[in-house]
Amino acid sequence: MLRVENLSAGYGNLQILRDLSFHVNQGEVVSILGTNGAGKTTTLRAISGLIPVTNGGIYFNDVLLNKKSTEFIVQSGLIQVPEDRKLFSDMTVRENLEMGAYTKSTRANFKKNLDYCYELFPILKERETQISGTMSGGQQQMLAIGRALMAEPKLLILDEPSIGLSPLLTKQVFDIISEIKKNGVTILLVEQNVNQALQVADRGYVIENGEIAIEGLADELLNDDNLKAAYLGIST
Known part of the structure; x- marks a missing residue:
């Protein structure tokens, strides 16, 4: 690959x-x-x-x-989660996840991919409306990985x-x-x-x-x- x-x-x-x-x-x-x-x-x-x-x-x-x-x-x-996460710190959890699904194909599968992310990271669903910059380091890391998964990485x-x-x-x-x-x-x-x-x-x-x-x-x-x-x- x-x-x-x-x-x-x-x-x-x-x-x-x-x-x-x-x-x-x-x-x-x-x-x-x-x-x-x-x-x-x-x-x-x-x-x-x-x-x-x-x-x-x-x-x-x-x-x-x-x-x-x-x-x-x-x-x-080919999707990378950088060391410093690069979240949109003034946007909510949900908005950050939406930013991961920016191509035509990922937008079409948005609901399925969002459900998958929430299944992997229940805390993200609980904090869906929270501003990402106010989250703990561990929660931010989960959000960064979730956002990457929204892009359907190979x-x-x-x-x-x-x-x-x-x-x-x-x-x-x-x-x-x-x-x-x-x-x-x-x-x-x-x-x-x-x-x-x-x-x-x-x-x-x-x-x-x-x-x-x-x-x-x-x-x-x-x-x-x-x-x-x-x-x-x-x-x-």
């Missing part, structure tokens, strides 16, 4: 990614792991067309996305969905990610919470200094103490 081949990208003269390659198969959850500054968010920005690619290729369902507009990428079904990209959340809310978010996977949505997950990320993933990649340092099945990575100590800074 998604192929990233020999990708190089960065900001101006600062190159962050160097010859990065990985893939995501349909129906998988794939986790990209790494410490702060490793290049995880830069990878997602390049995939979504937010920064230019200087070398290599990004293919989504065999379509080259290099130099495609962000609008084209989103309409192709590939859902989640950038640090647990950041700033309590352990209880983090568990709830990852339970929801597992539920979304069961409903057939392919997920690319960037996370610093290694254990939670690998528990929901099928496979994982570890980025170090803008390069893939290691890759493998999630279970293998989760149980590799040497890997976690060497590449993720986790003492064992």
Whole structure:
């Protein structure tokens, strides 16, 4: 579904990614792991067309996305929930969800998708008329994911969905990610919470200094103490 081949990208003269390659198969959850500054968010920005690619290729369902507009990428079904959520903070929960269903096809399925979001996130239905900027961090994260689901993603990209959340809310978010996977949505997950990320993933990649340092099945990575100590800074 998604192929990233020999990708190089960065900001101006600062190159962050160097010859990065990985893939995501349909129906998988794939986790990209790494410490702060490793290049995880830069990878997602390049995939979504937010920064230019200087070398290599990004293919989504065999379509080259290099130099495609962000609008084209989103309409192709590649939907990202950014690290800072980017909610419309002065709009209600319902209005934020409506903003996710902006294409002709998603507008046609609005009621079905809204019911699905409310089933996944009952708190959003309860707070339907609440201004989103007054919600807790966990509720805002649920709303950001719900808004993305309203766009009917073929590939859902989640950038640090647990950041700033309590352990209880983090568990709830990852339970929801597992539920979304069961409903057939392919997920690319960037996370610093290694254990939670690998528990929901099928496979994982570890980025170090803008390069893939290691890759493998999630279970293998989760149980590799040497890997976690060497590449993720986790003492064992």
